[in-house]
Amino acid sequence: MDTRTAPQGTATPTPRRTLIGMLGPAFVAAVAYVDPGNVAANITAGARYGYLLVWVLALANMMSVLIQYQSAKLGIVTGKSLPQLLGERMGDAGRFLFFAQAEVIAIATDLAELIGGAIALHLLLGLPLFIGGCIIGAVSTLLLRFQGGRTHRLFERIVIGLLLVITLGFVAGLLVDPPDPTAVAQGLVPRFTTTDSVLTATSMLGATVMPHAIYLHSTLVNDHYADGRVRPDTRTLLRGSKIDVLWALLLAGTVNLSLLVLAAHSLHGMAGTDSIEGAQQAIAAALGPAVGTIFSIGLLASSLSSTSVGTYAGAEIMRGLLHLTPPMWACRIVTLVPGLAVLWFAPNPTQALVVGQVILSIGIPFAIIPLLRYTHDRTLMGEYADGPVKHAVFIAVTGLIIALNAALIFLTL
Numbered sequence: 001m002d003t004r005t006a007p008q009g010t011a012t013p014t015p016r017r018t019l020i021g022m023l024g025p026a027f028v029a030a031v032a033y034v035d036p037g038n039v040a041a042n043i044t045a046g047a048r049y050g051y052l053l054v055w056v057l058a059l060a061n062m063m064s065v066l067i068q069y070q071s072a073k074l075g076i077v078t079g080k081s082l083p084q085l086l087g088e089r090m091g092d093a094g095r096f097l098f099f100a101q102a103e104v105i106a107i108a109t110d111l112a113e114l115i116g117g118a119i120a121l122h123l124l125l126g127l128p129l130f131i132g133g134c135i136i137g138a139v140s141t142l143l144l145r146f147q148g149g150r151t152h153r154l155f156e157r158i159v160i161g162l163l164l165v166i167t168l169g170f171v172a173g174l175l176v177d178p179p180d181p182t183a184v185a186q187g188l189v190p191r192f193t194t195t196d197s198v199l200t201a202t203s204m205l206g207a208t209v210m211p212h213a214i215y216l217h218s219t220l221v222n223d224h225y226a227d228g229r230v231r232p233d234t235r236t237l238l239r240g241s242k243i244d245v246l247w248a249l250l251l252a253g254t255v256n257l258s259l260l261v262l263a264a265h266s267l268h269g270m271a272g273t274d275s276i277e278g279a280q281q282a283i284a285a286a287l288g289p290a291v292g293t294i295f296s297i298g299l300l301a302s303s304l305s306s307t308s309v310g311t312y313a314g315a316e317i318m319r320g321l322l323h324l325t326p327p328m329w330a331c332r333i334v335t336l337v338p339g340l341a342v343l344w345f346a347p348n349p350t351q352a353l354v355v356g357q358v359i360l361s362i363g364i365p366f367a368i369i370p371l372l373r374y375t376h377d378r379t380l381m382g383e384y385a386d387g388p389v390k391h392a393v394f395i396a397v398t399g400l401i402i403a404l405n406a407a408l409i410f411l412t413l
Helices: 015-022 025-034 036-049 054-078 082-089 092-125 129-146 149-176 181-186 195-208 211-223 234-267 276-287 289-322 328-345 349-375 378-384 388-412
Strands: none
Touching: 015 234, 025 054, 025 149, 025 211, 025 234, 025 289, 036 092, 036 195, 036 234, 036 276, 036 289, 054 082, 054 195, 054 211, 054 234, 054 349, 054 378, 054 388, 082 092, 082 211, 082 289, 082 349, 092 129, 092 211, 092 276, 092 289, 092 328, 092 349, 129 149, 129 289, 129 328, 149 234, 149 276, 149 289, 181 234, 195 349, 195 388, 211 289, 211 349, 234 276, 276 289, 289 328, 349 378, 349 388
16 A cells, blocks of 8 residues: 655645545545436435435435445555455455446446436437437546546546536525425434335435445545555545545435435426436426426436446456456446447336336445455454444444345345
């Protein structure tokens, strides 16, 4: 792990400048939490059940803060990504099988992001979904040219800029027609009404806690210094990462909650809101065409940023598990082609998007269980290994997620 100090004769950076310099990795990872799959899952939940499942988003966001910090911590302390550590500890067959399931998750992730972007271009410009998907694929591939090396910080800034556009696009409706705070607060009481509400809640979890974000964050904290800048010491990096994760996930959580509350307040009980196109049309009818257009722009920004980050994660998974470093465009094609096929053949792409979120939730344990083990391994983490209390909390979170996944499989069958 690189622990270089500032060269003699240079000014020592102030704590504030050091903190600002450490921010960024969590915001890139947070894009995974506001992808088009979240839009579909959260709008569906709000339109069907009102404020009933607000507590699910609150719980999922708290869990994601812990999980993303643990991933960042693993990368900072070891200097390696989670896929790298898995690849070092598995045999050939194990590495290949683990990669196979991770690649299925990557394809499901890109499916949601590609469909969301194609729908956004259809809403904004009237383009056919397949043509829109091709455009999203081409533009996101261009964005990936900035990833890594001396342009990596520029890549981070582009993604963070898109994240701000996403926030404006999805929060605008609440600014036009604010909801009742009391009704929102009542949604924080944990409860279900039907088995379908359980299935929807689990789909929301799959859209919130994202496997590829867990794999990627442990890479991002090290790639953040790929441009040759001086890397702070481990303890300073861990403190900065806590702030980075809290701010980034607070922003992502606000976006997700805004989507659900917007649907609960303005779309509850309206027909056709189970699809993104229907939701956008309902938003435009209820709040005005300007808000509907802003929503579509936010959806487009969500697709472009999240599909780029998803491909980035897929490349790191391949590098860590298969010890291969293919060009980024090749990784992009692997996940892009299945999504384009769905856009060409599927009669209801939005439904395929929701199914993709269910697949993602099934893949979460494969990422979170190794993270749980490694962050508690003192031979790997040394003095930074999780203590008994934190490890117990992490076990409880992992157990809850696995239980929800089991319920999802049972209810789906």
